[in-house]
Amino acid sequence: MEETTLNNDILAKLSDKFGEKVTAVSEPYGMLTFATTKDVIVNVLSFLKEELKFNFLTDITAVHYPGKDHGIAVVYHLNNMVEKVRIRIKVFISEQNPTIQTATTVWKGANWMERETYDLFGVKFEGHPDLRRILNMDDLGVHPMLKQYPLEDPNRVDKKDEFFGR
Numbered sequence: 805m806e807e808t809t810l811n812n813d814i815l816a817k818l819s820d821k822f823g824e825k826v827t828a829v830s831e832p833y834g835m836l837t838f839a840t841t842k843d844v845i846v847n848v849l850s851f852l853k854e855e856l857k858f859n860f861l862t863d864i865t866a867v868h869y870p871g872k873d874h875g876i877a878v879v880y881h882l883n884n885m886v887e888k889v890r891i892r893i894k895v896f897i898s899e900q901n902p903t904i905q906t907a908t909t910v911w912k913g914a915n916w917m918e919r920e921t922y923d924l925f926g927v928k929f930e931g932h933p934d935l936r937r938i939l940n941m942d943d944l945g946v947h948p949m950l951k952q953y954p955l956e957d958p959n960r961v962d963k964k965d966e967f968f969g970r
Contacts, residue, residue, distance in 0.1 A: 810889055811836040814856060821851055828894070837892040842878075842904045845895050849880065849910045858882040858891060864907065864917035866925040868899075870951045875899025878927055880907070897927070906932040924949040 814836055818826050825848075828839040840848050852858040862881040869875060874896030882891045897904055906929040907914035918929040919938040926947035929935055940948065 808834075810887060814889070814891065817856060818848070818851070822848060835890050835892055837894070839894045839896060842895050842897055845878075845880075845893070846905045846907065846909060848893065849882075849907055852882055852891065852893075853910055856884065857886055858884045860885055861907070861911040861913055861917070862890070864914060864921055866921050866927055866949070868925060868949060868951050870899075876902050876925060876927060878904055878921065902926055903928045903930055905930050908932060923947070926950060 808831070811831060811834075815826070815829060815838070818838070822840065822844060825840050825844050826838050828837075830837050860883040862883050863879075864881075865879050867877045867879060869877065876897050876899055878895045878897060880893040880895075882893070883889075884891075895904060902925070904927060906918060908918065908929075909931065915933065916938060918927075918932055919935060921927050922929060922932075922935055923937045923939050924947055936942070937944070
């Protein structure tokens with residue numbers, strides 16, 4: 805089946821099931837991408853796994869959009885290996901209260917991916933069986949992938965403009 809036709813079929817089934825909760829649909833490089841809300845994300849993921857055979861959770865990550873209303877996007881990449889099709893789901897959450905339901909109820913393998921996303925972006929996955937840092941020290945008081953820190957230390961002597969001809 806042609807990729808666009810398959811994506812249209814998937815989108816039609818998602819729209820029938822979840823209606824207006826499926827938004828911002830696009831197909832960058834042929835990959836069906838859409839946004840949904842955090843109140844239905846576990847239902848969407850379950851539907852994709854059980855009904856549409858997206859049985860492989862490739863990745864969970866996040867993107868920080870400083871200064872925007874939505875703040876942080878939690879991004880899920882799924883793969884249907886039978887149909888050889890991938891899909892991307894985005895859920896935009898508040899930067900002030902970065903919480904979302906865990907996907908470990910759908911895929912046990914989401915455990916470490918969610919821990920990594922928590923560690924780097926500070927997203928709290930409600931219902932996660934063991935949400936703690938996985939890459940950084942436990943006493944690190946920041947989440948390093950959030951864009952809320954200066955890019956360079958102004959006190960470094962090896963970063964003076966005259967050393968770079970500026």
